[in-house]
Amino acid sequence: MNKWLKKSLFVIVSILTFGLVTPSQLMNTVNAENHTDRDVVEAPSIENNFARKNEFIDESQFNKAAFMQDLLKQAELQSYQKFGTRIKPVIENEFREVILPNIEAALEETAAQFPEDDLQNLTITEQPGKGLSEKIFNIKNAETGKDILRFHVRRENPPQAGYWFNFHYHTYHDDYQTHHDLGSIYWDKNTPPKWMS
Numbered sequence: 001m002n003k004w005l006k007k008s009l010f011v012i013v014s015i016l017t018f019g020l021v022t023p024s025q026l027m028n029t030v031n032a033e034n035h036t037d038r039d040v041v042e043a044p045s046i047e048n049n050f051a052r053k054n055e056f057i058d059e060s061q062f063n064k065a066a067f068m069q070d071l072l073k074q075a076e077l078q079s080y081q082k083f084g085t086r087i088k089p090v091i092e093n094e095f096r097e098v099i100l101p102n103i104e105a106a107l108e109e110t111a112a113q114f115p116e117d118d119l120q121n122l123t124i125t126e127q128p129g130k131g132l133s134e135k136i137f138n139i140k141n142a143e144t145g146k147d148i149l150r151f152h153v154r155r156e157n158p159p160q161a162g163y164w165f166n167f168h169y170h171t172y173h174d175d176y177q178t179h180h181d182l183g184s185i186y187w188d189k190n191t192p193p194k195w196m197s
Contacts, residue, residue: 062116071139072104074124075151078137082128082153084196091165091185099167102182103151106169110139110149122148130196136167148172155192156184163187 079095080088111119123142129135134152141148150170157163166184170176 062120064111064116064119067119068107068111071107071122071124072100075103075107075137076100078124078128082136082195084193086193086197087187087195090187094185098183098185102167103169106149106151106180106182107139110171128196131194133195146172147176150176151182155187162189163192165192 076096079100080092083091083095111122114122118141121142122139125138125140128137132155134154136151136153138147138151139149140146148171152168152170154166154168155163156166164184164186167182168179169182170178171180
């Protein structure tokens, strides 16, 4: 069979079956046709296709531990992006030792409140806040678009104590009003640069 005819047939079958029949299944049928010299291509039955999909779902169970590790890794990368090239080298080690474990604990505590089906919908925002913005990242429900957690860092300057970065988060439980402290990191007596600079 000509290549363009095979490709066209794949596209047509995929469109007509709404993706229930995959090109690889069709290819197996076409190969069987070539060996038996039949003129008609028969698509696999829908029942067999659903059975194959269910087998795939059983084999690829949601891995909560891997999901949480990935979420934590994304949180760390978002934080470093927020710090920028001027702040990151100064506070990176202390952030990794003090703040990151607290972020992980907050994520684990939140994850414990959701069944696995809902947990799979949690995502991390793509862009931290620039300049003087407190936002590092948010954890949101991808289905509803609503924030679950908001992780922030605030610049503080207590009298005679220099500049500090206070890390905290807010939850949807109290409409993001309470500051849940993650820890603070000392910067210097001098004013720190703006975020992402």
